[in-house]
Amino acid sequence: MIELHVNGKGKSVDVASDTPLLWVLRDNLGITSVKYTCGVGECGVCTVLIDGESVRSCSITAKEAAGRKILTIEGIPDDHPVKIGWLEKQVPQCGYCQPGIMLQAVDFLTRNPTPTDTQINEAMDDVICRCGSHPRIKKAIRFAAEMTTKQGG
């Protein structure tokens, strides 16, 4: 049994210890907001936060994630500036990649609350969105940063 700490709750799962966290979250815990796309850490669609840091859940085993604080999009408050920004700027098209990209944005904005456009490009350069929502992702991140600044962090 592996003990996982997901969105503030403890979960025990009976899986092979080399099982990628992605499949444990989806198949064993039913958290399907964590999406499979490439399986090799290329696209960022399966991203979760582990101890606040964005991690590609396809590329970390359940055992490696055990005992650490895992957050999926459900674990981000609905009034979080990133969620508000994504709604306000009408970012998603198909939407499949967005939870992972949003979580990467949450991590980025935590580390850099007042990013420049270049910094946004660099921080988000390794995610894949096939619909081409990129211009709106950039706008939503700027929106979230401004909202956070106005709220005094």
Add this chain to the structure above:
Amino acid sequence: MKTAMTRRTFLTKGSLVIAGTAMASQITLFNTSTTQATTQYPFKPHAFLEIAVDGTVTVWTGQTNLGQGSHTGIAMIIADELDAAWENVQVKTAIAAEPFKDPVWHAQATGGSTSIRHRWDLLRKVGSAGRQMLVEAAAERWGISADRCSAREGRVLHPDGHSLKYGELAEAAARRPVPDNPSLKSPQDYHIIGSVKKRLDIPDKVLGKTVYGFDFTLPDMCIAVVGRPPRFGAKVEGYDTQAALAIKGVLKVVPLENRVAVCAETTYGALQGRKALDIKWSEGSLPHLNDETLDLLFTDHLNKPGATAERSGDIAKALAQADRTIEQSYKLPYLSHAQVEPINCTAHVEKDRCRIWIPTQGQTATQHTAAKLTGLPVDKVEVMTTPAGGGFGLRGEQDPVVDSVLLAKILNRPVKVIFTREDDFANDYFRPASHCKITAGLDKEGRITGWSHQVAAPSVMSRVMAQYVENGVDADAVSGITDMVYSIPNKRVTYAMVNLPVSVGWWRSVGYSINTFTVESFMDELAHIAGNDPLAFRLAHMEKDSRAYNILSLLADKCGWGDSPSPGRARGIAVASCFESYAAHMAEVSVGKNGKITVHKVVCALDCGTAVHPDAIRAQAEGGVVMGLSAAFHEKIRFKNGGVDTANYYDYPVLSMSEVPEIEVYIAESQLKAGGIGEPVLPSVAPAVANGVFKATGVRLRELPFKTGLLARN
């Protein structure tokens, strides 16, 4: 295209009485078998529309939500003619059924940017019929004539000022006859069409609540992955069943015709099980097929006589008498759809019905596939369309339906077949590669006297609808040439079909994604040789004040074509028309000494007729720029040893965040019929960039993806 449905039949065809039922995974379905209206939803004037006693307006659609935003657009059209209160409107996806078939195609499908343009009259009439029946119900209650009443924001208004809510009138309205010919609004009376609205599907997508096909689950369902031939014509020579069964969760190994499936309790079990199978494959039928041999084959076809797709005037005479003749060749590669949600399908086959949950672009095709495999009548195949993580034309293909239905029958339980990313790339139905050669004549005044265009490309239609291939011509392979926006006095378009076992399919904008690049690049070459400005040269070959002429003029105005760009930058333009809309792009670029192209800005001008949902249209136009640039700079499927060599995104990079330029979108004001959106916004992106690069460097890029090495300066 003309909608073939008569006014008299439009409502009877859609007059199913329906009831909503909640199913597993929160997918609410149409139950087309019941004839009873429910107490909660008493008013159902059409399969597309129901109104509840609490005033909730539910718009049912059979169109697939691929992210294009048409669900909200469809609801906006019905709600506008209904005079509904927008905050009471919701949209739901219906089970596949007759009323949701495309009125032009007579099949239920989402493709060809048709969701709205093929239903423009129908959707408005459904809303209008509902409004008329509600008004009549109110008039009856008040004992006054209906023409003294009006409707606004979900209420019918009495001439004295008081009103009744639609919910209060729903039961009475349901007893009114459905009008044969409901009157439609004048465009100036639209108040929802053309307005700023938030997309109805976005909140769930932001909250992670949307259940895509890949996420769908049923009690007792197992998950299957299938080992498919890695090379064309390869056959299974052996595999290790015991090793697969030894993996935790693996239930069964099932050999199918030319492939082997592993079914498991979990996704990881299925994936590990397939690895453990270690299938040995034969060499295949074309071991020497690779990028180089393919290139030679296409070039060879370019020099063969082609089937005539278009012939007008006397091209031989026009070229012979021209002041100058110009000839150039262009090459475009096979492309993958690379949609982020991999292909999948869940099937459950029972004695007297088969249920399928799938993010499909082809519901009717799915029904027919499953009916054939199960022996059930088509109407006993229930297709539930899940939201799709992109599609771009791929999701009408039937392979996952075939495998999930076959396996569900064999295992006698629900089966979800999934593709991995590697499966998706290896088994895509690629956008065909295409080579072409164009010869044109210019007269002394720099006008085009004749245009001869030979295309060598595989045919999608030959596979999917061979009956539409006439005299050796697949119209899609030459689209954008035969129907180009320019008036050319003498023209010849020929097509040499390249027959290969590489599977090809529809990809966003189909033939226009190819031929707009070649036509618009060559137009730019001709403009340069004629010593004319690229804009002026194009306009000079168009009918003045045609929609193409006007959209190009709007683009020129909005992007400031007459002004000089910033130092070091250059601009290119291109224009195209497809799917009943017109789009033009300006790309502002610079080229580094190492040949690196930077696209600083793209301006898009779009005439899509009535712009139903402007913000969703902008989103599509932005996405079209990103996908168009991605194809221009990066995308190419590679082949090796008789199979697909491209494995994952590391072999097939798509445009990244830092490469996405500033994008401006301008939508032309129009009251014409709504045209397509998803596809028309793509074709003119790549040639606009190539034309800008030529302006910047004098080097013409005639191949996609761009070979930027050609631009390096020492």
